[in-house]
Amino acid sequence: MDQIEPIARMISALSHLPGIGQKSAQRLAYHIASMPLEEVRDLATNLWQGRKAVRYCSVCGNYSVEDECQICRTSMRHNGQICVVRDPRDVMAMERMHDYQGLYHVLHGTLSPMDGIGPGDIHIQELMDRLQAGDTQEVILATSPDIEGEATANYLARIIKPLGIRVTRIAHGLPVGLDLEYADEVTLSRAMSGRREM
Amino acid sequence: MDQIEPIARMISALSHLPGIGQKSAQRLAYHIASMPLEEVRDLATNLWQGRKAVRYCSVCGNYSVEDECQICRTSMRHNGQICVVRDPRDVMAMERMHDYQGLYHVLHGTLSPMDGIGPGDIHIQELMDRLQAGDTQEVILATSPDIEGEATANYLARIIKPLGIRVTRIAHGLPVGLDLEYADEVTLSRAMSGRREM
Numbered sequence: 001m002d003q004i005e006p007i008a009r010m011i012s013a014l015s016h017l018p019g020i021g022q023k024s025a026q027r028l029a030y031h032i033a034s035m036p037l038e039e040v041r042d043l044a045t046n047l048w049q050g051r052k053a054v055r056y057c058s059v060c061g062n063y064s065v066e067d068e069c070q071i072c073r074t075s076m077r078h079n080g081q082i083c084v085v086r087d088p089r090d091v092m093a094m095e096r097m098h099d100y101q102g103l104y105h106v107l108h109g110t111l112s113p114m115d116g117i118g119p120g121d122i123h124i125q126e127l128m129d130r131l132q133a134g135d136t137q138e139v140i141l142a143t144s145p146d147i148e149g150e151a152t153a154n155y156l157a158r159i160i161k162p163l164g165i166r167v168t169r170i171a172h173g174l175p176v177g178l179d180l181e182y183a184d185e186v187t188l189s190r191a192m193s194g195r196r197e198m
Numbered sequence: 199m200d201q202i203e204p205i206a207r208m209i210s211a212l213s214h215l216p217g218i219g220q221k222s223a224q225r226l227a228y229h230i231a232s233m234p235l236e237e238v239r240d241l242a243t244n245l246w247q248g249r250k251a252v253r254y255c256s257v258c259g260n261y262s263v264e265d266e267c268q269i270c271r272t273s274m275r276h277n278g279q280i281c282v283v284r285d286p287r288d289v290m291a292m293e294r295m296h297d298y299q300g301l302y303h304v305l306h307g308t309l310s311p312m313d314g315i316g317p318g319d320i321h322i323q324e325l326m327d328r329l330q331a332g333d334t335q336e337v338i339l340a341t342s343p344d345i346e347g348e349a350t351a352n353y354l355a356r357i358i359k360p361l362g363i364r365v366t367r368i369a370h371g372l373p374v375g376l377d378l379e380y381a382d383e384v385t386l387s388r389a390m391s392g393r394r395e396m
């Protein structure tokens with residue numbers, strides 16, 4: 001016997017989510033089918049209402065409930081620093097560190113000529129507009145150390161430096177706790193070339 | 199900065215699902231927040247409408263859209279065999295095998311004195327009522343080979359045999375493809391005691 005239709009629909013909807021394959025989607029659908037009605041209603045409502053309530057901050061592009069996000073609105077952050085990241089998840093990761101007190105700019109993507117994603121396809125113009133306003137002393141490029149992330153960082157450095165703004169790149173090296181022998185060559189090479197005096 | 203409230207609600211709702219921890223829930227919520235509105239509406243609708251459309255088959259207890267499930271309704275199955283399983287997911291697993299042509303009975307749980315789950319708390323009376331009807335020649339006990347599954351199988355065998363119905367237990371042994379040296383002792387002991395002539 002095939003799956004009954006309502007469960008087949010649940011499986012199909014769930015299996016489109018990232019990291020949820022056919023098997024996990026099946027397990028989740030079977031679980032949801034046995035949950036009390038009101039719990040499933042709450043789940044569905046939270047997803048739908050949550051999605052409707054979220055928009056992008058008009059300044060930095062991070063997730064926000066208001067026109068400007070909490071980070072851009074508060075006077076508690078240093079507005080001389082802008083940390084450039086690929087997507088809102090990266091803002092969350094940086095904020096978990098509880099260390100950085102500047103602002104953010106979310107690109108919503110990285111340059112990828114292979115996929116036809118050029119400077120006009122991600123939020124680079126919005127960043128340049130913010131920099132023209134003149135408050136920024138430093139732009140920290142925090143895109144990932146992969147090909148697209150590096151290409152994006154290099155491109156941004158080239159167009160921002162002429163504005164007389166300091167441009168930095170977050171350090172890449174051995175993650176804390178990783179045994180040297182398990183590090184891949186590229187990471188190790190970055191760790192070597194980024195070595196500092198002790 | 200903390201998570202904005204709509205995303206915090208998504209994370210909380212998702213993290214109650216089985217196999218989805220705090221980190222996966224965060225990743226999923228951030229993804230859903232960036233999905234097109236209509237896709238999130240479809241996801242929420244499929245979960246909620248799906249849950250509302252699912253009920254338990256009045257005969258075997260499997261998930262069903264109608265009062266009786268597809269398997270109980272069809273005339274294509276042998277109605278002399280009833281395979282007893284713990285929950286609807288086990289029916290799905292058995293059906294994937296495309297081998298068994300009999301009926302099912304879903305207990306919706308297993309006996310567990312430790313958790314205070316006795317015979318009256320799972321669908322045993324419903325099974326006995328079906329057996330009294332007289333069509334059944336064999337009951338196949340397919341609960342898991344763990345303590346609760348074994349206790350449930352033993353209990354059912356004891357009360358069903360007096361009805362003059364054949365009671366069998368699915369075989370437990372080495373899973374196909376598993377190296378002998380990785381098998382745990384209990385599985386190995388089951389495999390030994392269940393050995394057959396070649």
